[in-house]
Amino acid sequence: VNGVTQCPIKPGESYTYEFQVTQYGHSWYHRSVSSASCHCLPQLTKQKPLLVTMPFALRSGIFPCQGSDVDPSSNCSGRGGSRFEAVVQKGKKYLLRIVNTSADMQYKFSIDNHMLEVVQTDFVPIHPYETDSISIGIGQRYTLVVTANPNSTAPFPPAPEDGNFWIRTIPLAHCGKLRPGLWPTYGILRYSPDGYSPAVLSDPVSKPYDLDYYNATNPPECVDKPPDQSHPIVPWFVGKNPVDTQELIVAVDENVTHGFQRWEVGGEPMWLDWGNPVIVNLENTTCNPEYDVIVENHRQVWPFFDWVYFIIQGTCAFNSTTHPEQREIRAAHPIHLHGHDFAILAQGHGEWDALDPKPKLNFNNPLRRDVALLDSTGYLVIAFRIDNPGVWLMHCHIAWHASSGLASQIVERQREIRTTIRNEQQIQETCWDWRNYTKTVDTFQDDSGV
Numbered sequence: 001v002n003g004v005t006q007c008p009i010k011p012g013e014s015y016t017y018e019f020q021v022t023q024y025g026h027s028w029y030h031r032s033v034s035s036a037s038c039h040c041l042p043q044l045t046k047q048k049p050l051l052v053t054m055p056f057a058l059r060s061g062i063f064p065c066q067g068s069d070v071d072p073s074s075n076c077s078g079r080g081g082s083r084f085e086a087v088v089q090k091g092k093k094y095l096l097r098i099v100n101t102s103a104d105m106q107y108k109f110s111i112d113n114h115m116l117e118v119v120q121t122d123f124v125p126i127h128p129y130e131t132d133s134i135s136i137g138i139g140q141r142y143t144l145v146v147t148a149n150p151n152s153t154a155p156f157p158p159a160p161e162d163g164n165f166w167i168r169t170i171p172l173a174h175c176g177k178l179r180p181g182l183w184p185t186y187g188i189l190r191y192s193p194d195g196y197s198p199a200v201l202s203d204p205v206s207k208p209y210d211l212d213y214y215n216a217t218n219p220p221e222c223v224d225k226p227p228d229q230s231h232p233i234v235p236w237f238v239g240k241n242p243v244d245t246q247e248l249i250v251a252v253d254e255n256v257t258h259g260f261q262r263w264e265v266g267g268e269p270m271w272l273d274w275g276n277p278v279i280v281n282l283e284n285t286t287c288n289p290e291y292d293v294i295v296e297n298h299r300q301v302w303p304f305f306d307w308v309y310f311i312i313q314g315t316c317a318f319n320s321t322t323h324p325e326q327r328e329i330r331a332a333h334p335i336h337l338h339g340h341d342f343a344i345l346a347q348g349h350g351e352w353d354a355l356d357p358k359p360k361l362n363f364n365n366p367l368r369r370d371v372a373l374l375d376s377t378g379y380l381v382i383a384f385r386i387d388n389p390g391v392w393l394m395h396c397h398i399a400w401h402a403s404s405g406l407a408s409q410i411v412e413r414q415r416e417i418r419t420t421i422r423n424e425q426q427i428q429e430t431c432w433d434w435r436n437y438t439k440t441v442d443t444f445q446d447d448s449g450v
Contacts, residue, residue, distance in 0.1 A: 001032045001338070003272030003449040004393050004409055005279045007431035015430060018422060023123040023341075026097045026141055032393075032450045084167070084187035088148040089195030096144040098136060103399040106137045106175040106222050106334070106373065111189055112166050112206035113152065113159040117145040118230070122369035124341060126230045132156075132209060135172065135225050137334040138397040139371040148191065155209045163191030164204035175222035175332055222332045223375060227344045227367035235365040238343050238383050243298045243306040247352075250333055250374060250396070250406065251315040262405040262448075263396070265312070267292060269405025272449030275435045278391045278409060279427060282417055292408045297415070298386045305387040309345070310394075312380045313352050333374040333401065337384070339392035339412070341368045346381040371397060389413035389420050395450060403447040 002008045009015045088094055096116075098109060110116070110133035119128045120143035132155065134142055150159035159165075167187030190198035248266040255261070262269035270292040278291060287293045298306055312335060345361040352358075361381065374380040395407035411417075418424065437443075 001393050001450060003274045003277050005277060005391055006427055007277060007280075007434040008274050008443075009430060010433040010437045013430075013433060015426070024125055025120050025123040025143060026099070027123070028099050028101055028141075030101070085190060086167075086187070087190050087192050087196060087198055088146075089193070090148050090191055092148050092195065094146045094148065096146055098134075098142045098144065100136045100138050100140055102138055104138075104175075106135060106172045106332070107169045108172055109134050109136050109142075110168050110170075110208065111146065112168070112204070112208060113150040113156045114146055114165065114189070115151060117147070119143050119145055121230055121367065122341070122371060124368045125233045126367075127233060129229055131225070131229075135223060137224060137371055137373050139334055139336045140369070146189075150191075157207045157209065160205050162200040162202065162205070163198070164200055164202065165189040165206045166204045166208075168208060172222040222373070224347065224373045227347055227362070230367040232365060232368050236343055236368060237365065238345065238363040239307040240363055242309045242383065243386070244296060244308040245311065246294060246308070247311045247313075248408070249313050249315065253405075257405070260404070263401045265292075265394075265396070265406050266294065266408050270407040270409070270448050270450075271405060274443075274445065274449055275431060275438060277431070278411060279417075279421075280431055282414060292405075294408055294410050295414065296386055296410055296412045298413070305385040307383050307385055309381065309383050310342075311352055312374055312382070314374050314376050314378055331398075331401075332376045333406065334371050334397040335374050335380060335382075335394065336371045336397045337382070337392065337394045337410075338370075339388050339390050339410075340384040341370055342372075342382040342384040343368050344372055344380070345383050346379065347372065347375070349375055349378040352379040352381075386412060389416040391417065393450065402450050405448040407448060407450055 006015070086094070100107060115130045115132060116134060117128050117130050118126065118134065120126060120141075122141050128145070134144070136142060150163075150165070152159045165188070167189055169186060188204055190200075192198045246266070250263070250265045252261055253264045253269050257269050258271060264270075268289065271290040273288070273291075278287065278293065281287070296308055298308070314331075314333065343362075343366045345363070345366060346359045348359060372380055372382065389412055392410045392412060393407060394410060395402045398406075421427065
């Protein structure tokens with residue numbers, strides 16, 4: 001990440017990334033600069049995921065990521081791309097990998113007349129469960145199993161006889177500016193006797209099971225699926241005595257920073273110096289306050305790693321009388337943590353500090369993932385182990401919120417970070433090249449740096 005774990009790459013130069021693949025599942029590789037995270041790069045798997053996206057083109061739909069083995073007429077933003085179509089054979093099972101790469105929207109994903117079997121959330125395999133739809137936030141990933149067997153029993157309407165079904169991605173209410181029914185660029189599931197050649201190539205006439213929602217008369221709120229529905233196969237039992245608890249408030253800063261009032265989490269809007277990231281300052285004991293650094297230097301010895309808790313609250317949860325300094329803007333925030341899976345101990349509505357009694361925290365194999373939604377009027381309580389030395393960004397995955405400053409850096413076990421870097425010289429040389437480049441070229445920074 002520019003300004004966090006490296007300096008920007010000077011134009012005309014290259015940078016080689018080497019990393020170990022130690023987790024199951026699928027993800028996406030994207031830039032982290034100037035709201036460009038929704039512009040994806042080729043996926044890191046031959047099993048092409050579906051990218052549910054709404055970038056700057058303001059077009060909603062399902063598109064496979066463009067890469068060397070993908071038809072170039074289909075691209076991530078949907079501009080000029082073709083609608084995704086999957087051809088299936090009745091009775092067979094199909095694995096579907098979903099990624100939400102949009103800039104500003106959480107979606108309800110469903111396939112008309114079909115149940116979805118959820119087997120993985122982000123990088124965490126879970127005990128399978130069936131559902132008629134999933135709620136997928138920005139940066140979240142789901143792995144689904146779809147059985148090619150149309151269902152006409154309630155709550156589904158009768159299945160059409162032509163064997164064509166809409167794959168729907170519908171914006172959820174109060175997640176962003178899109179509304180249900182305005183962007184009908186969905187995918188299509190087509191049945192074929194041999195699994196290759198569809199019998200009918202017309203657009204589907206299938207109907208959604210929830211007509212009120214798709215007619216926008218009763219759209220559901222912007223929320224994640226309840227965490228108690230998902231149970232990881234490899235269990236975690238979270239420690240009840242954390243070595244640190246951070247209470248962070250997501251808000252728009254009342255002060256003007258770099259020309260604007262900006263989003264913040266935990267104190268002030270983050271503003272990075274691309275040419276002087278924390279990773280090249282590991283000997284320092286203090287940081288520029290605008291770097292928004294949270295230090296977690298709790299040295300542990302494997303396998304006895306302690307836990308830290310983050311209690312994150314949305315500003316709309318606060319009463320304007322008791323918290324007059326907080327500017328209330330109704331917005332849900334998909335919170336993403338680099339470098340860790342985290343356990344979701346609690347997630348819901350209301351002001352955490354004012355809740356009496358407090359919600360019961362789930363310590364017994366809670367849902368784990370690396371992106372979870374902070375409700376605009378609620379709280380998100382997460383826990384993770386201090387077992388991965390590094391400089392890790394935690395940020396809202398709405399592109400303009402991160403760009404505005406809604407992010408923090410977690411410096412974890414600072415003295416041990418250098419031992420995890422395979423090529424420190426490459427990092428230093430990239431920074432030297434960048435600093436020399438900026439001496440002669442204007443590189444105006446108009447946002448937080450991410």
